[in-house]
Amino acid sequence: MARPLRIVIAGGGTAGWMAAATFARFLETGFDIDLIESDAIGTVGVGEATIPQIRLFNDALGLDEDAFLRATGGTFKLGIEFVDWHRKGSRYMHAFGDVGRDVGLLPFHQYWLRARALGLAGDLSAYSLNTQAALAERMQRGPARTAQVLPGMPYAYHFDAALYARHLRRYAETRGVNRIEGKITRVTRDGESGDVSGLVLEDGTTVSADLYIDCTGFRGLLIEEALETGYEDWTQWLPCDRAVAVPSARSAAFTPYTRSTAHAAGWQWRIPLQHRTGNGVVFSSAHMSEDEATATLLAGLDGEAMAEPRTITFRTGKRRRMWNRNVVALGLAAGFMEPLESTSIHLIQSAVSRLLTLLPGQTISEVDRAEFNRQSDFEWSRIRDFIILHYKATERDDTAFWRQCRDMAVPDTLAAKIALWQANGHIVREREELFAEVGWLQVLAGQGLVPRGHHPLADAISPSDLGEFMDMIDKLNAREVAQMPSHAAFVAQHCAA
Ligand code: FAD
Secondary structure: OOOOEEEEEEOOOHHHHHHHHHHHHHOOOOEEEEEEEOOOOOOOOOOOEOOOOHHHHHHHHOOOHHHHHHHHOOEEEOEEEEEOOOOOOOEEEEEOOOOOOOEOOEOHHHHHHHHHHOOOOOOHHHHOHHHHHHHOOEOOOOOOOOOOOOOOOOOEEEOOHHHHHHHHHHHHHHOOOEEEEOOEEEEEEOOOOOOEEEEEEOOOOEEOOOEEEEOOHHHOHHHHHHOOOOEEEOOOOOOOOEEEEEEEOOOOOOOOOEEEEEEOOEEEEEEEOOOOEEEEEEEOOOOOOHHHHHHHHHHOOOOOEOOOOEEEEOOOEEEOOOEEOOEEEOHHHOEEOOHHHOOHHHHHHHHHHHHHHOOOOOOOOHHHHHHHHHHHHHHHHHHHHHHHHHHHOOOOOOOHHHHHHHHOOOOHHHHHHHHHHHHHOOOOOOOOOOOOHHHHHHHHHHOOOOOOOOOHHHHHOOHHHHHHHHHHHHHHHHHHHHOOOEHHHHHHHHOOO
8 A cells, every 4th residue: 555645734824724624624544644833933813804715615624604603703794895996985895796687698787887878777886785785784694585586695704814723723633634833943855856855843853745835924934945936026016015903892883894995005904803803004115104004004993902003014926836846835825915805815725725636646747736836827817917906997196106006007917808898898707717707897897997888789678678677686685685684693693702
């Protein structure tokens, strides 16, 4: 029988324990799995908002949803509200789930574009059940009562990422993952192949494996410090490079959505958990000092600060190769996508799933590595484009930061998407792209980009039928929302911590 394949996970933040839990669940036999982490170093300590795909991850592990929410102080998330992004005083929601209802060949928004041009339709948000429920601070699970006419309500979570890591640690350790407490002081490499050959701990022991998973956070102890993989810097498009974060006391507004409010040189997040609200200001240090950012953060809280504000420095971008030699980087070791669309935890999830699909044996094949890197690059670059869109499509010109964002050249892939929308309202999702048409739609429209035309098939319906159709969706949403319990009552009933 072949000897077990040895996998070592370096780092036990959200990334390390998500990988460990997945391996524990799906690599039950034939594998030895160790995880090394250092309590003295700790984790990044932020990361609270997710997207609906996290439910697939938790389901795959067989986690009980209410128990997981209790353990992590979690709440429900129906979308993200963007305030002051298009222009000061503007607000729109990027909600999960469909907007309106497609008819025949055409996506709903083509009818909406025509109806709007005729003065028969309101804001896009009226046609999204999630947006309406979010703004009313309501929540329900399961399909909408009017599911035959309108789709159900997808949701994600807000949670304490450190508590999530702890929850997954319990899961992984009970299923055989061996946790080693210790600080990695040196990474050794094989003189011939150049592969990583061992991780030397402070106490002198060496831990060796066939495959190393680098989850050591921003430093990328293996992927960068040892292998010098290189970093693709995206600062030219995403100039924010700092965050100041502080938790505040839970406020009366227990919103089932994340709020992102643009400020003079970046934006502020607000994420309601059961036991506190997470807040942070993301900013560009070239345009705003840390003191100004901290003052902006504290002025924007709706509850008392519960700790001293903490600054985190980052550089948006990604490793040139996320899988290099016998090291696969996950989480912050793989790169940093600013948290505007809550995608980082998802990127860990999708990378772990990709790795499971392409899992090597004792010999690593270059084609597997190349395929892993190709898929990762595609996923990261399309999410990057989506985030850049929020900055680029703005009418704000009140500060040098916003003028720079508005005037910057964007990647060709994004420029093509914007051009396609602006002509006739077409949105094309490429294979494997994370955000669906309806996500792009809400941000393109929310940021104030109006197409010059619409699909001619939308003209086939009479204006009175079109008006009635729009009205019907709006009314069905309102009726549905009125029947839902409040988010606070829902959490209290099902998953109070
Ligand atoms: P870390 O949490 O930094 O963990 C690193 C681990 O490596 C730790 O266990 C540490 O002890 C260990 N380690 C490091 N060096 C050594 C060593 N020498 N020896 C032994 N162990 C070592 N993501 C989202 O999905 N949604 C969000 O809303 C969101 N908001 C964010 C806001 C900000 C400001 C930032 C910076 C990130 C945000 N993220 C968000 C990203 C999210 O926080 C991370 O993707 C996630 O927490 C994973 O972090 P990690 O495990 O890669 O790294």
